[in-house]
Amino acid sequence: MLLFKLAYRNIRGAGLRSFLNILVMSIIFVLIVWMQGLYEGVTVQATTDMIREDVAGGHYRHPAYDPNDLVDLMEAHQSYQPQQKAVDRHDLEPVLMINASVYPNGRMQSALLKGIRPDQALLDFPAHELKTQMDGVIPALIGKRMADMMQVALGDEFIIQWRDRQGTFDAATARIVHIMTTIVPTIDAGQIWIPLKRLQEMTGMTDEATYMIARPGFQLQDPQNWEYYSQDELVHSIVNLMETKSSGGMFLYLILLLMAMLSIFDTQVLAIFKRRKEIGTLVALGMTQKEVSRLFTLEGTMFGLLGAALAVILGIPICLYTWRNGINFGPVMDSFNLAVSPIIYPIYTPEMIAATFILVLFLVMVISGIPARKIASLRPTDAIAGRRIYKVRGEK
Template sequence: MQLNILAWRSLSRNRRRTLITGFSIAFGIFLAVTFTGSGDYSYTSMIDTGAMMGQGHVSVAAAGYNARPALSRWLPDPGPAMEAARGQAGVSGVYPRIMGQGMFAAGARNVGAVFLAVDPAREHAGHNFFVRSIVEGELFAEGDGRGAVIGAGMAEKLNLRPGKKVILTVTDRDGQLTSELFRVSGIFRTGDRAADSGFVLLPLDRVRRTLGYGSGGVTFVAVYLDDQRSANGVARELTRGLVSRQDVEVLTWRETQPDLSGLIAVDRLFNYLLQLLVGMIIAAGILNTMLMSVLERRRELGIMMALGMTPAQIVRLVLIESFWLGCLGVAMGIVLTAPWFHYMSQTGIDLSRLIGEEYSAGGVLVDPVMKMRLYRESGAAILAAVFMLTLAAAVYPAFRAGGIMPVDVIKEK
């Protein structure tokens, strides 16, 4: 208790320097929350958007399908995998799907595209980026019907609109070419040129018949989660539950979307390096403050040691000063950062004028509105880093103070 009182007296002795150092810590917290919060929001947004483009946060696929996505690799009975997925905590949706490539033709025009076969009775707009982006017409209502939802870019290339016919030519499960007639029921516009020009939604049961998959075959089961961070845990549990199935493999979004995963990993690394640089600058400021304080009080500390304080107590005193300086900086950081974080988490900054409405990265459309969200572990990591840096920066001044020789410094004028 006595050391805490002495520490506060020391900090209040030069209030201007203490406040400046506290503000530097607060500004560091402001930057850390900005970098981490924008990263948490943008990474989660991109991962969720990528998942909504077909394969989910976790995917239970036919063995080898992800490495080589051929329609000859398929799951005849996805039922056990779907039941196992529904039994996992944090799962918000489970969907049987078929994804493949084919040629779409209308009249004399044709274009290659990726198709995603879905069950309209199960699909939810919150889990399907293309369904929620329909701007004309609607999603087909029958799973065994001939409806098709195409992108605006493809509609323009093939001169199609709702009600028009389009023919799909595709290689079935046995490697034979087969064709099927569909009628456009809707048109979506995502803002991503590649998706709008090369993606089609088709009815699941009709595609099963076309490919010879029988009544229940799929290429994968898409699993959607409330929180993308639990993907690894859910994948491990599914793998454990399906260990007897040699014909399936459980994948997270990192395996199904390697480009996006790599982009996020690199961006996160640069984010951490930038925060480390900021932290080192703040630590240098704290080191300077504590060292100046120790040098200015050499005679005082020497007298305290002459009166009975041990070097260990002097070291503790300086470290306690640093701790309370960190607490002051955190308090100032909360006051400085809270209004900014509230605005950025609720409203954000629209960057569409700088990056455009159709900016994509890692094959995923990027939200042009910069926002923030801060996970609990991210906030805890920032606070822990602040106190660690504050205490680490005070270690040298503390031992410098503990090494003072009372006889020498008392003689100093």
């Protein structure tokens, strides 16, 4: 307790120097917690939106369907008649996909033509817009990204060219009946959605699908030739990506921590040098060198503790504000290649805050202890005489 009181008094005595150290520590605490909260927020937001708009309870895929390699897409379709009852109950939502070329304003572009039932009930997806009846013209639903890419607006018509299951070309006019605003690129970029039945007729792939979306909690007893990908597996790529991005952010944490540790180490070395007479007096009065060393370590650690206390005062309003209102990153978020809105709502968990505080405080304690170790080998007479603790090279 005596050591604690002494340490606190010494810190107060150091005035502005101590305050600056505490301020730097608190800023670093807040920054680290805020950044981690941001990464957590992006991960949760991306996975939640993806589940709601694309994944639902998981996908049953044709074995040849690989979203990352669409070379064999035209081979990746099969009948879902054995699962027809589940499809009728909307436990499964079939999606058929083919490659196509589109000609908006006469320009040729590649696209993925996807068929979905307009009355689908598993996804937060405006498929009902495809119910629009038009003579001969195919109703098409696209995302905002695709609309920008194609440079088209609502009501615009364009030609779609595709091949049927035998490989024969066909072409027809499509009209954009709805442009959806979605942040999930897997249902937007490069894709055109049309009614499933229509796509099946166009390709001659009656009652066939490339993959089927499952209702959360539903599982086929006998999936036959369908390969099941669970919700976790489908969002795993996002979690992995965020972990990679987050470890990139670790570099920034390290720089911040290094700065804080450098400041504490520097303060400690300076304090031991300036207060060597005091160290000698304390030892002469009966304190052991180890106790004096502990006193200095405690002083350093106290910078961390007081920094943490100030971080709570500074950080709570900042974190609370950003948690409630989010942070608008604008077009910067597009560079993340993730299904995230430009407004990010950070998520701060007690575990994450506690782990950050414990880690930083531990590091502060270790760093404060390193210069203080020198005190243990100090002779009291040398200290009282004001001799150096840290010797200059060549000095005896």
